[in-house]
Amino acid sequence: MKSLQITFEPGLTRNATLRDHLAAMVHRGAGLTAVAGQLDMAPSKLSEKLAGCDSGGKLRGLSIDDLERYIAVTKDVSPVHYLIERYLITPEAASAEALAELHKNLSALSGTLAKMGIRWP
Template sequence: MQQLSLTFEPGLAQRSRCLRDHMATRIYSRGLVDVAGKLDMSPSKMTEKLAGSDSGGKSRGMTIDELETYIQRTGDISPVHYLADKYLRDPAVTQQEALAKLASLAEVIPGLMAAAGLQVAPVRRGR
């Protein structure tokens, strides 16, 4: 059995509402004309696919084959990372990450409150 290890940007799935939005962000940041050319389609057709429909409201979403072609021709594997981040997260790991962030914030908050001129109540330890 083979093990697969993924390393990707934290919070990737939280930055986009859906895969279509993620793809639109990536494609527009790379340059719509350049990416459309790599996929052998016009920029206007690419825009329709990213919008999910044409100007008349007819469905024009990106196909799975086009997604694969995009990944292959651009080398951008972030759509795969997006899906993995969104659907393959271990809830226990997510909880541990959140607890670690809370612990680091707990150390910083009193100093921030003092700098903001707010009173910081002393922390009571034990009974």
């Protein structure tokens, strides 16, 4: 079995779904028109796929092929990181990360208090 270490900024799952995350990345990044052009797709079609339906409410799905093509042409791997954060981070790993962050913050707080002349263990 191979092991893989992945480093990314947490918080990708602030979007409720992968589709919402992808829409945010498209709009925050190059923009709908530019990304649609990279995907060889009309901006209106990409907009419908990102919304999940057209203006009449008819379902318009974003396929796995669309997702893979998006990652390939934009080099944005955050959708993969989104899925990892959503489904692969164990509670133990999350606790270990939180503990490390707490330790870092306490160290910084100790330094700040010392600068203020306050002794703290």
